[in-house]
Amino acid sequence: MKKLLIAAFALTALVACDKKESDKNLHLSGKVEGLKQGKLYVQHIVDSALVTMDSIVIKGDSNFKSELQLSEPEMLYLSLDRGVSKSIDNILPFFAEPGTMTIETTLKEFYAKAKVTGSKNNDLYNDFKKIRMRYNDEQNKTFSLSLLAKKVNNTQKLDSLNQRADKLTARSYLDAINFAVNNGKHEVAPYITLTEIYDANIKYLDTIHKSMSPEVAKSKYGKQLTTFITERKKLEQLL
Template sequence: MKKLLLLGVGLFALVACEKKETPKGSLHLTGNIKGLSQGKLYLKKIEDTTFVTLDSIIIKGNSNFESTVKLKSPEVLYLFLDRGQTNSIDNSLPFFAEPGEMNIDANLKEFYASAKVTGSKNHELLTEFNSYRTKFNEQSLKLVEKKIKEGFNLSEKTADSINDAYQKILTRKYRYTANFAATHSDFEIAPYLALTEIGDINIAYLDTIAKHLTPKITNSKYGKLLTKHIKDRKQNEK
């Protein structure tokens, strides 16, 4: 009986060790890059407009990967894939990281397009936003293609028409982004989008977004950057 009890305690301790909790203020990232037998992954972030490497992971034989890095608050990180001798522009995957457990599954052939990111509500919202932004970008691209196709035959009237259509698309895109940020003011994606997508919008819109942010988001990395951005713009526009 005593031996059985000791065995039970030992098994419990083993399971407990295997299920270690992610340290507070850290990101535990796991994943799999299907088809990758050899290469290197780099986990990076942008600091003062420069990429800074947080971790590097060597892939050799096993396409699974794991990394734990400090992360005080949610922010966009980048998973870079070094394919070795294979050249590809599809080697960078931005994702909205959050402290805690996250997972990224992708394949070697379509690293960015195939990626499935789980464990982050901010990333879910970013994916939703990007689907609409793609539609705006496609509409703008069609106008550019039309302008190029006309070439030297482009009349002033047609040029003005294309420019007006482009401005309308841009206005809709800005309004959609501002509304999306204001609607999701309790997530870090709100100040992030305000900074990266519509930083030059009428300052009144940025003020409205900032005022809607919850105290937690205001004190986040992007919340503080948005506050500084608004302050700097007001000083420069006096």
């Protein structure tokens, strides 16, 4: 009888463990080439603070795995604790979504060399970053030329460069708005709006808001965008 009870208890525990594993809907795996010892953290933002969802100890094997419960697509952060190193290249943001995802990167260029697969939202976010990077490069070039024009007191050239900078800013905003509108079926759209173009004209934010699918509108970032637009309208009425 005692053996039967022990067997039943073991079976119950096994079923409970299986059930617990099945509750995890994000299966994250990857490799940090060159990392022999350290710790990885999977984190997300809660009330403006980074909160750890899982920690992974690396000892000898640079491969890692993490099982997480994700209620909806969300921006997560893979953080690297290098130990005594003072490197600032320690945080890798990635747009996670339920399913199977992989992250492959290197210890030397943790952020720059990262390759993330398994998330449509992350693919779209990378596409947006490429667009934004082109504008950033142009803005940096314009700024450098402006400094040179100012140094030699070439006011005509400086005025022209300032106009160019303003046009680049306007174009970058319009491209970001169009990107968000065209991808309203994905959670990346309200996220980009909230983090990159929150100060755009309210009519453009309304356009993005209306372009969101019902599912995205009910998501974390969709709800945040709805609240943000409502509060901004209230504020602008007071000004």
